[in-house]
Amino acid sequence: MNVHNVPPNHVQPPLLDVRDLSVEFATRRGVVRAVEKVNIRLAKGETLGIVGESGSGKSVTSYTVMRILDRAGRIAEGAIRFGGVDLVGASESEVRALRGREMSMIFQNPRAALNPIRKVGKQIEDVLIEHVQAQPSDAKEKAIEALKAVRIARPEERYHAYPFELSGGMCQRIVIALALACRPQLLIADEPTTGLDVTTQKAVMDLVVELTRERNMSTILITHDLGLAAAYCDRVMVMEKGKVVETANASEIFRAPQHPYTRKLMRATPRGGVTLRDLLPEDVAAAMDAPSEPAAAPGQGPLLKVEALVKEYPRQLTGGGLAQALGFRGASADPFRAVDGISFEVARGESLGLVGESGCGKSTTSMMLMRLIDPTSGRIMFDGTDLSAIPAKQFARSAFRLRIQMVFQDPTDSLNPRFTAARSIADPLMRMGTAMGSAALRARVEELAGHVGLPPEFLDRFPHQLSGGQKARVGIARAIALNPDLVVLDEPTAALDVSVQAVVLNLLQDLKTKLGMSYIFVSHDLEVVRMLCDRVIVMRAGAIVEEGGTEQVMAAPKAAYTRELLASIPHPPI
Amino acid sequence: MLKQIIKRMATAIPSIIGVVIVTFLLTRVLPGDTAAYFAGPAASEQAISEIRAKLGLDQPLPVQFLAYVKDLATGNLGNSLTTGQPVLDDIRARLPASAELTLLGLLLSVLVAVPLGILAAVRQGSWIDHLCRLVATAGVSLPVFFTGLLLVYVFYFKLGWAPAPLGRLDFFYSPPETITGFYLVDSLLAGDIEVFRASWSQIWLPAVTLAIFSLAPIARMTRASMLAVLASDFVRTARASGLKPRKVVLGYAFRNALLPVVTTLGMVFSFLLGANVLVEKVFAWPGIGSYAIEALITSDYAPVQGFVLAMAILYVLLNLLIDIVYGLIDPRVRIEA
Numbered sequence: 001m002n003v004h005n006v007p008p009n010h011v012q013p014p015l016l017d018v019r020d021l022s023v024e025f026a027t028r029r030g031v032v033r034a035v036e037k038v039n040i041r042l043a044k045g046e047t048l049g050i051v052g053e054s055g056s057g058k059s060v061t062s063y064t065v066m067r068i069l070d071r072a073g074r075i076a077e078g079a080i081r082f083g084g085v086d087l088v089g090a091s092e093s094e095v096r097a098l099r100g101r102e103m104s105m106i107f108q109n110p111r112a113a114l115n116p117i118r119k120v121g122k123q124i125e126d127v128l129i130e131h132v133q134a135q136p137s138d139a140k141e142k143a144i145e146a147l148k149a150v151r152i153a154r155p156e157e158r159y160h161a162y163p164f165e166l167s168g169g170m171c172q173r174i175v176i177a178l179a180l181a182c183r184p185q186l187l188i189a190d191e192p193t194t195g196l197d198v199t200t201q202k203a204v205m206d207l208v209v210e211l212t213r214e215r216n217m218s219t220i221l222i223t224h225d226l227g228l229a230a231a232y233c234d235r236v237m238v239m240e241k242g243k244v245v246e247t248a249n250a251s252e253i254f255r256a257p258q259h260p261y262t263r264k265l266m267r268a269t270p271r272g273g274v275t276l277r278d279l280l281p282e283d284v285a286a287a288m289d290a291p292s293e294p295a296a297a298p299g300q301g302p303l304l305k306v307e308a309l310v311k312e313y314p315r316q317l318t319g320g321g322l323a324q325a326l327g328f329r330g331a332s333a334d335p336f337r338a339v340d341g342i343s344f345e346v347a348r349g350e351s352l353g354l355v356g357e358s359g360c361g362k363s364t365t366s367m368m369l370m371r372l373i374d375p376t377s378g379r380i381m382f383d384g385t386d387l388s389a390i391p392a393k394q395f396a397r398s399a400f401r402l403r404i405q406m407v408f409q410d411p412t413d414s415l416n417p418r419f420t421a422a423r424s425i426a427d428p429l430m431r432m433g434t435a436m437g438s439a440a441l442r443a444r445v446e447e448l449a450g451h452v453g454l455p456p457e458f459l460d461r462f463p464h465q466l467s468g469g470q471k472a473r474v475g476i477a478r479a480i481a482l483n484p485d486l487v488v489l490d491e492p493t494a495a496l497d498v499s500v501q502a503v504v505l506n507l508l509q510d511l512k513t514k515l516g517m518s519y520i521f522v523s524h525d526l527e528v529v530r531m532l533c534d535r536v537i538v539m540r541a542g543a544i545v546e547e548g549g550t551e552q553v554m555a556a557p558k559a560a561y562t563r564e565l566l567a568s569i570p571h572p573p574i
Numbered sequence: 575m576l577k578q579i580i581k582r583m584a585t586a587i588p589s590i591i592g593v594v595i596v597t598f599l600l601t602r603v604l605p606g607d608t609a610a611y612f613a614g615p616a617a618s619e620q621a622i623s624e625i626r627a628k629l630g631l632d633q634p635l636p637v638q639f640l641a642y643v644k645d646l647a648t649g650n651l652g653n654s655l656t657t658g659q660p661v662l663d664d665i666r667a668r669l670p671a672s673a674e675l676t677l678l679g680l681l682l683s684v685l686v687a688v689p690l691g692i693l694a695a696v697r698q699g700s701w702i703d704h705l706c707r708l709v710a711t712a713g714v715s716l717p718v719f720f721t722g723l724l725l726v727y728v729f730y731f732k733l734g735w736a737p738a739p740l741g742r743l744d745f746f747y748s749p750p751e752t753i754t755g756f757y758l759v760d761s762l763l764a765g766d767i768e769v770f771r772a773s774w775s776q777i778w779l780p781a782v783t784l785a786i787f788s789l790a791p792i793a794r795m796t797r798a799s800m801l802a803v804l805a806s807d808f809v810r811t812a813r814a815s816g817l818k819p820r821k822v823v824l825g826y827a828f829r830n831a832l833l834p835v836v837t838t839l840g841m842v843f844s845f846l847l848g849a850n851v852l853v854e855k856v857f858a859w860p861g862i863g864s865y866a867i868e869a870l871i872t873s874d875y876a877p878v879q880g881f882v883l884a885m886a887i888l889y890v891l892l893n894l895l896i897d898i899v900y901g902l903i904d905p906r907v908r909i910e911a
Contacts, residue, residue, distance in 0.1 A: 068813050070805075071698075100816030107814075112807040115826050117904050126825070127815045162905045178815060 013084070015185060015218050016042040016065065021078035023057070023064050033076070034060045036242040040220075044185070047212070047219040049229030049250065051265070052239035053497035054468070058222045061239075062188045065220075066105055067095045083185065101131040104179035106208075108191035110172035114163040120174045121147070121159030124181050131182045146181040147174070150207060168358070169200035173207070180211060187212055190222045197357035197524060202568040205232055224497060226269050230254050231570040238262045268502040270527035272554075276509055279502035279531075288506070301384065303485055303518050304346040304369070309378035309388075311339040311364050338364040340542035341378065346486065351512060351519035353533035353550060355526055355565070361542040362522050366488045369520065370406050371395040383485070402432050405484040409491040411471035415463040421470075422459040425449065425477045433482060448477040451514070452507060469500035473507070480511060490522045505532055526565060530554050538562050582897055586890040593886040594646065597879045598639055606873035612655050642879070651883070652876030656868060661880040664865060669884060670755025671742055672854070672861035676846045678758070678777060679784025680839070687789045688835065691796025695804060696823055706797060710790035718849050722783040722856035729779055736779045739857040747772045780857040787849055788842045795838040799831040806830075832903050840896045844889055 018040035025032045035057040042048050052058040063069050065080055067087060080087040082103060087095060107113040115123055124143040128134035134142040140159070147155035150173040163171055172192060179187060189208060193201035209232055212219045223229050229236050230250045237247045238261065246259040257263045268279050277285045312335035339361040346352050356362045367373045369380060371392050380387040382400060390398050405428070408414035415424050425445045429436070436444070446456055452473040463471055472492060479487050489508065493501040509532060512519060523529050529536055530550050538546040538559065546559040557563045609626040610617070626632050630641060645652060651661035694706035716724075729736040742757055743749055747769050750760040757773035803809060804827050812822045851863035862881060869877035900907045 066814055068810060096816050096818070098816070099814055105811075105814040107807060107811060109807060113811045115808045115812070115830070116906065117830060118826070126812075126817060126821065130815070130817050130821070164906055175811065178811070 012044065014041045015044045015083055016040060016220075017079075017081040018061075018065065019079045021061065021064060021080060022076040023060055023069070024074050024076045026072045026074070034073070034242055035064065037078070038239075038242075038244055040065075040237070042186070042218050042220065044218055045213075045216045046235070047209075047221065047233045049221045049223065049233035049236040050239060051223060051226050051229045051236055053224055053265070053499060055241065056239040057242035058239050059190055060242075062105065062190055062220060062222055066099060066103065066188065067092075068099075068105075097131075100127050100179075100184070101133075101182045102184050103186040103188065104182075104184040105188040105190060106172070106175045106179045106192050108194045110175045110192075110196075111163050111166075111168055113175050114171060114178075116163055119160050119162060120166070121161075124174075124178050127178055127181050133182050143181070146177040149180065149211065150174070150177040152177070167200075168196050169204060172196065172200075172204050176204070176208060176211070180215075183215060184217065186218045186220070188220045188222070191224065192221075193228070194224070198526075198565060198568040199357060201228075202570070205570070208232075225570070226253075226265055226498075227271065228570045238265065264499060268498040270498075270501075270525065270531060272527070272530075274531070276502075276506050276531045280506060288510075302345040303348045303350075303383060304520075305379075305381040306345070306369070307343050307379040307381065308341045309339055309343070309365070309368060309380065310337065310341050310376045311361070311368060311373070312337050312376040337542050339368070339375075342537075342539070342542075342544050343378075344537055344544065344547065346518050346520060348485075349512070349516055349518060350535065351521055351533045353529035353536035354520055354522045354539065355524065355529055355536055356539035357524060357565075359541075360539040362539050363490065364542075365539070366406075366490055366520065366522050369486075370404060370488055371398075371400075402482045403485045404488070405479040405482065405486075406488045406490065407472075407475050407479045407492045409494055411468055411475050411492075411495060412463060414475055415471060417463055420460050420462055421449075421454065421466065421474045424463075424474050425459075425481055428478060428481045444481075445477075448481055449473075451480065451511060452477045453503075467500075468496050469504060472496060472500070472504050476504075476507065476511070480515060480517070483515065484517060486518045486520065488520045488522065491524070493528065494523075494525075501528075508532065526554065526569060538565070578901075579894065579898065582894055583890075586894070590883075590886060590890065593883060594643070595639075597882040598642055600882075601875035601878050602635065602638075604870075604873065604875075608655070608873045608875060611873050646883075651880040654869065654877045655874045656872055656877075661876050664877065665862060665880055665884050666755075668860055668862040668865050671859060672847065672850050672863060673888075674756040674758065675777060675780055675853070675859060675861060676784065676843065676850060677756075678781040679846060680788060680843055682781055682785035683788040683792055683842075684839070686785065687792035688796050690789075691793040691835075692800055692823065692828060694793070694797045695800030696819075698801065703797075706793055710793045713786045713788075714790040716786070717852070718783055718787050719852040719856055721786050722780065722853055725779050725783055726856065737775050739776075739779065741858050741860055742776055743769070743773050744776070780853050780859060783853050783856075784846055784849065788846055791838050791842050792835065796831065796835050799834040800827060803827045803831040829903060833900060836896055836899050836903070840892055843892060847885060847888070 018038060021035060021038045021040075022033060023035040025034050038057070038061055040048065040061075050058045050061065060069070060073065064073070064075060065082070065087065067090075075088055078088070082098065085094075085098070087098075114120060121140065121143045124146050125134070125139040128139055128142055128146075129136065144155045144159055147158055152158050152170070152173055158166070158170075158174075163174070166174065187208070192208065193204050196204060205228070208219070211217075219233075221229060221233055226236070230253060233250050235247060236250050236253045238245050238253070238259065240261045246253070246257070246262045248258070253262065254266065257266055264281050267281065270279065277288065280288070314335050342361075342365065344352070354362045354365065364373070368375045371380075371387055371390065374392045375388050378388065382404070385400070387395075387400060390400070395401055419427070422442070422445050425448055426441055429441060429444060445459065449456060449459055454470060454473045454477065458466060458470055463474075466474065475492070492508070493504050496504060505528065508519070511517070519533070521529060521533055533550050535548065536550045536553050537544050538553070538561065540561050546553060546557065546562045548558075553562060554566065557566060607622075609622050609629060609631060613622045613625050623632070630638060633641075649662065651665070653659065654661050654664055657664060690702070690706045690709070694703040697703060726736075726739050730738060737744060750757060750764045750766055750769050753760050753763055758770060758777065761767075761769040761773060804823075809822060809827055812826045817826070847863070850861055851867055853859065854861040854864040862884070866878060866881035868874075869881070
C-alpha cells in the first residue's frame, strides 16, 4: 500500500492513519474479535470523538494504537501509521520511545491512574527524564512548569503531594500534565471525565481543548457520552460491537444521525425537553403504556419529614490531606459538618431528587435516612414517627426497616458474588418478611423478577453471569421485595450504559406508579433527575442551596450554583 | 515517628499480659508431674512432696501466679531444673543462635524468592513461572528434617563441602566476643576472618534448609501481589508514558507490591522460629527451639514459660518492625497511624 497516497481532502498525510484494523483476544471461549476493520484518519490539530457503549471496542482501538494491549490481545490485521511510522511492525523499544513523547494517553479514574506511593511531581519527572526532556538537575523545575501548564494552584507545593491527598479533578490535571509534559502530537483521552463531577468535567475538558489547540495537537476523545463528544470534537465516530457504524461531523451527527444505532444512542441520551419514554427506542416506547398518575397513597401528611438534620465528623488533624481534598485549609479542631442542618419533606408517592457534587453531603444524607448512620442532631419523621430516636445499630430489628429500602450505586459490588439472583432477591424476604415456604418464596421471587423485567431463566445465575442492566434489575427487585414505602436510589444508573440506563429509569418510574412508593433519587446528573423526579433539592457543602419543582428549578434556577451546574452539562452543537 | 512507635508499642502490652497468663495456665494444665519427674522413679512419696513444696507447686494457682509475676517483674524467669541454670541465662545464650540461623535462612530465601516471584509475574506462563511453582511446591512439600538430612548427606557425607553438622562452630575455634550474639557479625566486628569463615561453613547448610522451606510462601506471595499490581491502572499509565520495563516493574510495580510481601515475611519469620526445632536437632544447633522441646518433654515449666514469653516479645517487636517498614513504603499508612 502506498503510504503517501494523500486523500483528496487533506493537503498533508494524516498524523494518524489506521486502516482495516482488527484486534483479537484469546479467551477461554476461544478467539474473540474485539475490533473489526476500523479505519481512522486523524489530521494534525483535529479532534476526533469515538463514542460507544461498553464492549464497543473503543478503548481497545486506542490501546492498540498505543500498542499497550495486554498479552491476550493481538493485532489480527490492518495497518497503523503514526507520523509516517509503521506502528504494527515497529519493535517494542521503538514504540516505547514514541509513547509519552509523541503520543500520550489519559485515562478514566485518574486517582488509580497515578502511582499511589510516589509524589506526583516525581512521576512527571520520571517521564521527562525517560524521554530526555530534562536532566536530573532541572527535572524538578520542569515538572513544576508542567503542573503550572495545567493550571494547578501552588504547583511547588503540589509537586510533593501524593495522589490520595488530591481531589479527583486535581488528579486528572496531574495525569494531563504527565501526558503533555513532553509536548506530544497526539493525545488519546479515554473517558477522561467519567466519575468526575459535572463542573469538574467541564473544567477538565476545557483545559484539554485549550492546551491541545494551543499546541496544535491532535486529540482522540473516547467516551460513552454522545453529548460530550459532540460538544468537544470536530468529528464523531460511533462504534458498536467492534465496528464503526457511523462517522460524521459533530454538528451533523446530532442533526441527522444516519445509522439506527446512532439514533438509538442519541435517543437514550438524557437531554432537555424529552420525557423518560422518549429515551427508549420508538417501537419499545410505543408498546408501553403512558405513565399514569400514581394512585393516591393512603395516610396523612408527608411520608418523610426531615428537620434540621446535622451530621458532624471529627476532623483529621494529622495529615491535612483529607481536609485539603475536601477544600478546607488550615484544619481546625472544629468537627467537619458533612450535613449542615437540612430540612425537607417527601410526600407520599413523590419522587425527590437529591443533586450535588461529590462531597456535598448527599450520600451522608441518604445514609442517615436509611438509618445506617446516626445523625448528630435533627429529626427524621417517617410517617409520624421520629426514626432518629432509634439508634442505627438497632434499626435493622425495627419494623421500619421493612419500609425504607435502598438501591445502591454499583450493581456489581452490591450483590453477594456467591448468591444467585434468586437468592439475592429472596434475602430481605427471608430476613424480614413473614415466614413462608420455599415454594411460596420462589413464587414471590419470580413475581418480583417479573416486576423488574428479569426473565425467570436468569434467576439461577450468579452476578458474574449477568449483564450490568440485569444486575441493576436484581438490585431493584431486592429493594422492592418487602413493599417499602420509601426507596432511596443512590445513583442507580451511574455505572450503566445510556441505553440500559434508559430502560432502568423507565422501569423505576413504572414501578413507582404501580406500587405507590416514594423515591429519594440521589444523583449528580441533573438531566436524569429532571425526567424522573417531581421535586429536586440541590445541595452544596452540606446545605440546601435550592429546592423546588424539577421543571421550575431546571428552567429558571434561582441559585448561582444551580446555574453553574446546569451550564456545565455539555451541550452538543445543534 | 518516635511517638507513633511508642504508641504502637503500648498496644502490645495487653497481648503480652495475655501471653503471660496463658503460658502460666498452659504449663500448669500440661500432663506430667514436675516434682515426680525430678525426684526420679525410685523416690518416695515424701521426697516428691518435699520437692513440690520447694518448688511452690503445693500452693493454690493464684498464689503461684502472683509469685511468678513478682519474679517476672524483677527479671527472674526461674531456674531450669534440667540444666540448673537460670532460664534467663539459658535464653540469652541460645536465642541469638536461633535468631542468627532464622534470619540468615530468611535472607537467603528472600534473595531467591523475591526475584523469582517478580520474574514469574512478569513472564506469566513462561518456563520461569513454572519453575517458580515447582520450586515452591517442592519446598513446602519436603519436611525440614528431610531436606536437612538430605543436604547433610550430599554436602557433608558425599561431597565433603560442609563440615560435620555439629553446632555453631568447630570446637577448634573459640567463639568471638559477644556483641550481638551472632557469630557471623561478631567475628567480623572483631576482625577475625578465620572465625567468620568457620561459623559460615557451619551455618550455611541449616540456613539453606530453612530457606528452602520458606521459599514457597514468599515466592508465591510476590508473584500474586506483582500480578495484581501489574494489572492496575497506574502501571498502564506508566507504560503509556513510555517508561522502560525495568522502571515500570521495579520502580512502580514492585514497591506497590511490597506490602503483602512484607506481611508474609513477618509470618514466615515467626513460623520459621517454630520450624527451627527440627533443623536444630538435625544440625545439633544449640538454639532455643531444641531447648524448649527438652524442657517440655521433662515438664520443666520455667524454661517453657520463658521460651513462650521470649517468642511473644520477639513477635511483638517483629510486628512493630513490619509496621515501621509499612510506613516507609506507603505514605498512606503514615497518615492513618
